[in-house]
Amino acid sequence: MAGYRELLARVKAEIDEISTVDAHERLRAPDAPLFVDVREPDEWDEGHIPGAVYTGRGRLEQRIEGLVPDKTRPLVVYCSAGNRSAFAAKVLGELGYVDVLNLAGGFSDWKRSGYEVTTPRVLSPEQRTRYSRHLLIPEVGEDGQQRLLDARVLLVGAGGLGSPASLYLAAAGVGRLGIVDADVVDESNLQRQIVHSTDRIGEPKVLSAKRTLEALNPDVTVVPYQERLTSENVERILADGWDVIVDGADNFPTRYLVNDASVWHGIPVVHGSIFRFEGQVTVFKPGEGPCYRCLFPQPPPPELAPSCAEGGVLGVLPGIIGSIQANETLKLVLDRGDSLAGRLLLFDALGTTLDEVTVRRDTSCPVCGDSPTITEYVDYVEFCNAPTVYDA
């Protein structure tokens, strides 16, 4: 029966190792390996190699295939001195990972060499419980949850679309939610605007939403703007700093204003619109895809653009579209998955069908095109009421 030292020596003979100097070099190379930290949670919390993924040695076998599905991906596994990770490297080889190196000298040697270290901010025990289902998902995890807690999302409209979007963003722990809406809660809103409730009738929507969302999650701060978004206040509101805008407005002037401001500030917009049984949802990401004006260069004449107040809307429809907006927003914050940028989803609640059309950036777009002709805010109400102008 081998003792620990003999066993360690035997394992080390079976695996390949890399020095901290070489590992540091490879971290900057184009085909950088993924670092896998197998230490205890408190060691990880005190600092780790930037970009590393964490899975404690105890659950390595269970979790690694979820974290790293590609078994050909180069891995560097480390612990504090290179001994625990030697056993981990052996197990990874047995699991079919073909390019596994053990970091000789481990994290201690890395730190002694003066290489960069990330010290994660630590979630409180309450947060660990609250966000436990996020922490279990490799695409979110602790880093992702911190991103969400640091994120600042501005919702234009606390109505049908803003209700589910804000509820899910608050529940997910998005730390700062701005809400722009001048309206008060009306009884006819409650058929779909689930962030409000019967006892809020007559209360400003932004304050009603703030109460609901902060009660749902104390990690969230809601910044209320009880005003219509206009050319006059948009710069002041954007100066408060927002990472993503969720557009759930009900009128064209606001949508074109949100678009122009977002292009000029480089803020992605998660766009949703609804009418009766149909919804449209997409993402406008400045610099990486089309903007709203590329999709709809001209608003329809007012008689062809009935609002939900005039035409009605099935109550659950904004629930579906607003939830897709929340999903897109979380993905943008987490920088995960494929966003809806360049794709417009069309949802038909009557047929329960989902269609997708391609939206391309228009190089002649007056706002995001190669030679923009609109470079400052215009009178959006006039723009949307003016007779339609045709492309030549």
Place this chain on the structure above:
Amino acid sequence: MTRVRIPPTLRAEVGGARELEAHGETVGEVIEDLVERYPPLRQQLFQNGDLGAFVNVYLGGEDVRMLDGLDTRVNAGSTVILLPAMAGGARL
């Protein structure tokens, strides 16, 4: 025969249908066939004889403006989507 998806804002003009079938070799002919059968549709889609800039027309998921416009040829069994902008959301 080409299927044409009718958006909710235009259904009153076509007796409430969500989808109609129409004939034509090109996207323009398909729309013209519809407009002849449902004349009120004309003033909703066209202004000064041209398709309004506020109506997007897609064939196979692609904006026909990126193809050959109304001259884009349609294949049997393809679907045309008429898509006007919708504003609906919160009442601001």
